[in-house]
């Protein structure tokens with residue numbers, strides 16, 4: 287069964303159907319060495335969000351959204367993240383990626399006190415499907431309150447001659463990439479009564495959001511999901527697709543799948559990866575996807591794809 | 599008691615000077631200050647300095663569950679500092695469709711039915727969790743799910759029969775010992791009276807304990823513990839005061855008080871058994887019913903004991919039996935139809951107060967004689983022993 291009623295997404299300030307395809311690429315500037323630099327502004331603000339119909343959660347957010355903006359860049363680009371903390375607690379952004387100790391976003395290196403600012407700078411590498419989150423203490427609380435998001439680094443086709451076509455299909459902005467339906471999904475959960483157990487599970491925050499409003503999939507277009515697990519308290523989470531199988535790229539750091547033809551993958555806390563599949567040979571209809579921990583599914587992490595014929 | 603005090607006021611009045619207008623004005627002053635204080639509190643809201651932004655305190659008590667082929671219905675009572683809003687309902691850790699009636703926020707003390715079309719499973723446990731809009735959760739468990747009996751003539755008559763067996767029959771049997779009891783000598787008499795004191799002491803402790811247990815389950819707004827203590831004290835004082843009108847209660851008067859106390863106790867127990875039926879929790883086997891019956895035979899002896907010196911008219915025996923045992927039937931009915939723990943607690947507390955009233959006025963001098971000691975010990979032991987048959 288399901289939660290009763292609807293969430294006011296206008297009041298939340300983020301739309302669960304739009305956040306599937308919203309990528310933040312930052313403002314682009316040229317560096318003296320000829321490379322491009324992408325600058326992002328991230329702000330920590332606290333905000334009450336509705337995570338299930340009628341259930342409000344006092345969240346800590348990046349830019350007012352949970353999950354935070356899905357950041358996207360290309361391998362080798364310079365990235366500059368201006369982080370301002372408007373909350374009453376110290377926060378940081380700890381990126382999973384290759385960077386120096388000074389830029390790690392941990393206590394002593396980039397944890398920002400209320401009202402202050404810090405600039406994280408590093409090269410986007412390695413390519414893959416990564417994750418960022420607050421690393422202030424206590425860690426569990428800073429993560430489960432809502433400070434996390436996707437950080438996707440697209441492969442540079444020039445650096446991967448042997449799989450240049452695959453790399454091009456992953457690189458945002460190419461015609462090959464436009465042939466895919468790409469979706470950003472963060473599996474998350476909320477401990478509404480602060481007893482270190484989650485009451486609400488979801489993909490992209492709102493319980494049952496994609497059951498009530500299924501994600502429309504064009505039958506002919508392959509699907510790529512950037513998936514991360516931000517759930518706290520439960521050691522693992524999972525993704526199971528109905529009526530179909532997919533290829534899986536654990537952490538997204540390879541151009542060939544790490545698992546082929548599977549319909550279920552598990553992710554521990556902070557793990558993420560890329561799923562690729564197609565409904566080309568399927569009849570249109572509703573195809574479920576959900577955590578195969580039935581408990582999570584019944585607590586909100588239950589979703590639907592609505593596969594439709596290509597519209598002319 | 600009331601007439602006594604009012605007579606005193608009237609006779610005392612002439613010696614006191616007539617209240618003057620000045621005296622009246624002195625009455626108005628404090629009231630005016632109170633009105634001013636309230637106005638200031640409401641308009642200036644000086645308490646806002648204490649508002650630390652914390653969410654309001656919420657509380658929710660589960661009072662009744664009804665299981666039927668349509669699903670599950672739960673009666674909840676709100677006890678928050680502000681009206682509270684039920685956002686979602688989970689059954690067995692899954693969000694479930696539900697309807698709230700009446701809908702909307704629940705004011706402090708208000709109740710609502712939560713109706714869930716849930717396919718519950720016979721004999722299994724089911725857990726409920728209610729999440730409010732602030733994310734607070736309230737949990738309740740049905741240990742063994744069985745369909746809630748639908749009130750029908752056949753069910754009510756079956757319950758009446760059960761009430762007669764556990765309430766009326768044992769009292770009647772106990773009273774039938776009357777002729778035999780009259781034949782005992784002075785020591786035997788002391789033994790019997792002391793035994794009833796022991797029996798009643800046990801019943802008082804038992805009833806008070808049960809009352810406090812049930813009070814703990816009831817909504818905080820009823821302040822269960824205080825309610826039980828006050829109800830027991832009130833019934834104790836009332837019975838003492840009423841009894842003293844004709845001197846220390848003895849004979850038929852005392853027997854009537856004991857019967858009344860036992861009646862209230864049986865009402866409370868009837869409520870609890872009826873509610874257990876309604877909740878499906880009672881696996882009342884023959885053995886358990888038998889245990890109750892034997893346990894309660896002593897109630898009849900309790901009633902008979904004070905009347906041994908002077909035989910009352912015959913009609914008083916059935917009347918006392920009905921007074922002491924009849925409420926069991928009433929309790930079973932009410933308990934199965936409309937039950938909340940606070941009502942059972944209240945009835946048991948009143949009964950406990952009545953037992954206490956009975957123990958009052960016993961001469962301490964006689965306490966040390968062997969028949970009395972033996973009687974007390976036997977009474978308590980017998981009750982404790984037979985209670986072993988029924989405690990689950």
Ligand SMILES: [Cu+2]
Nearest residue numbers: 377420422428
């Ligand atoms: Cu933080």
